[in-house]
Amino acid sequence: MPGRLPAVLLGLLLVAALVLGLDPYDRGDWLLENALVVIVLGVVLAGHRRRPLSGSAYVALFAFLLLHEVGAHYTYSQVPWAQWWQALTGVAPAPGRNHFDRLVHFAYGLLLAPAVADWTAARTPLRGLALRVVVVALLTTGSALYEMIEWVAAEVFAGDLGVAYLGTQGDVWDSQKDMVLALAGSLLWALLPKALSRA
Template sequence: MSGRLPVVLLCLFLAVAVVLGIDPYDRSDWLLENALVVLVLAVVLAGHRHRPLSGVAYVALFAFLLLHEVGAHYTYSKVPWAQWWQALCGIAPSPARNPFDRAVHFAYGLLLAPAVSDWTAARTPLRGRALRVVVVALLTAGSALYEMIEWVAAEAFGGELGTAYLGTQGDEWDAQKDMALALAGSLLWALLPRRLSRA
């Protein structure tokens, strides 16, 4: 893997993050959402020197963080995906709920799997199917942990910020559906050919 790829992706991501951070829909929600990004980047940067990830993992992580930045800019429930879809396809969708956050939960399972696989393989003897099972389990557990963090943050901040951050859009089963989509994304990764999944 080229040593330049992570640097190029990091620079591109930071440029996009700065642009999307100039005038977000809700500054407080943007800050709260980006606390997660700072944590992820700190972990990746700390591990890069001694145990770099594969190129596939860096690209997939970059794609996931871009999706997250879009959600942070608009707040997940207000991403104008329907207008983008209509501009792209000429068809105006009319869903009862903005599905952008659900798509990002699916992307979490699919796009973080290569990085979690690389991280796990570098620290354990796991390979092949056993590695894939552990990666799926780790991502599912991470998704559940995130839903609990989201709940605690929403309770702590309350009001409009708590509602914006939680983003349930009135669905009482939002957390369970989000976790199911993260699981589905990681299972799709586990079914990919080895050259694509890197496990």
């Protein structure tokens, strides 16, 4: 992709990660959460020169990783989104579970879809509906895989760090709900007009 957009977005993301990493709520959880960022950036950077993504894919990926950095800073269950929402709207959300992680799981499906579509289209003959179906399937599989990784990490690290990383907040169906939200996000992307989804 021509232009400096990927470099600018990478620079902004690194600055955000640095600022949000200065005094995170839980340093161990911040490190675990940022292992994901390192992996994603490694994959994107490895493929950038030979097969760059579209500008919209880079922007969507940046937005997702920025949301993830906020979650990593606070630990997902401690993000003060309710206070932010009340400050913006004047309306206090109903008390209870912190839903910031639900937003990010939905964003995973919606915001990673353009990058996955670009990556898949560059390596396969898939186009149109077939490409959209494969992108939804890949993202849903990735979501399920992440839930399994999260479970293993929680078992390995146990204690407070395991609980912070798992972030179920007492919901026994947390993993299933997270996967459904990722699926919903990718389905929303798949239903967007071609001009918006680029698939």
